[in-house]
Amino acid sequence: MVDMDTLVSLCKRRGFVFQSSEIYGGLGSSWDYGPLGVELRRNIRNLWWRDVVHLRRDVVGLEAAILMHPRVWQASGHVERFTDPMVDCRACKRRFRADHVDAQPWTHYCPAKKENKFEVPAGEPCKHCGARRTLCPECGKGELTEPRQFNLMLKTFLGPVEDEAAVTYLRPETAQGMFVNFENVLQATRRKLPFGIAQVGRSFRNEITPGNFIFRTREFEQMELEFFVNPQDTVEGQPADEYWHESWIQERFAWYQRYGIRAENIRLREHGKDELAHYAKRCVDVEYQFAIGWSELEGIANRTDYDLRRHAEVSGKTLTYFDEERKVHVVPYVIEPAAGVDRSLLAFLTDAYHAEEVRGEKRVVLRFHPELAPVKIAVLPLLKKRDEIVARAWAIRDELARRWVTVYDDTAAIGRLYRRQDEVGTPYCVTVDVQTVGDPAKGEAGDGRVTVRDRDSMEQIRVPIERLAPVFERLLGGGPWSAVAADYPRQSSA
């Protein structure tokens, strides 16, 4: 598997991700998405939106404000409970999440042993003296304090006066926007249960130990669905909430694999009873094998009726659904698949990365699913000194760009241009050469054909320019290269 340093460096070099405010020395754990990163993010968001909202009959969208009434966060429990236990190092003053410190192996000088220096495995006490780690994992010298609870919400003040009355928070999740708008959406759309409200947007958490590139940051983007079900219903003999929970777990697990995550790198993890949030009936994480180890990519929780009940209590409004059949008002249960755009991007990037040897040279290729690839087609002139070639290449790029993200590049020799496109995951290259345009000096007419090259197999075919759009429609619509290539003459590969 590719290590994090290699990914970070590729991301910077090729314009996926830059450190925020780099010319000022950078802001810790804050990242900017460059020209390719922005396209990749957009593709992730759009695929999620298409599959979770547009293709379904039972989900609608919402875009709530990031700043919400402060009482939202009292009702949701975030003011009181959205905390992580933190410990401080008394020597170097660094701060850590207590559970993260516990999850690392540590070097222990055991008073109960003669040969006393050894490594204690992650999550365990010393098997000789029973001690848990007490020293700082960074400097190794300072004692760690007892864990204290630290609220993760980023506080801010609204208006010109910075006093307690003006305090509010940057939202730590998008979910509450859906709960407080439940009644509005119900009224506006006349939906019947079950139905979902989906939202994609920024969230903020004052993480104690952000890091690992874009895996954990203080500002990030979430893709969340709140799927409301009638707890009195049964589906296929199961309580409706349990049926829909399982159904969304399977759907979301399949989603990542549909867009290229390999089965061996993704798994489901059931939360233990001690780990469940106080309101949750069941929670399952989709985990990915990141370079830092297996970690959460998405959480899918059965939140019961906790959220709507709490908002009804605190706001004094009725947040129920009228069950026409039973003639009763019910408080819907909520199934919540909550994913992160940034973590998904990191997973898709990690999974796509391949380094291989081709004719004695290293080739780095991002094997993105075509729908995720930031650039779909690159149009390359074989000779940039021939005006007709350049003009034809630009014309092709402009035409294809109306349908697909298409770039033009003439800044190197063709072999290098191909490698550069491989390295950013562009599925197809189109090359315009002398044969395409002909040579008027020699009285030779062009054949009006261009070379289309496939990223993964590196095979090439000759395609008439006017056939490019239908060819890419097939290829980028999911048609296999081998089937499309069979219709056109092959060209020796480059």
Ligand code: ATP
């Ligand atoms: P963790 O245990 O890693 O802190 P969480 O369980 O608190 O995550 P959720 O509240 O379930 O996370 O948020 C849903 C999703 O939002 C996560 O699966 C992740 O993809 C994303 N996410 C949460 N916190 C961050 C963060 N600090 N940086 C980037 N993405 C995040």
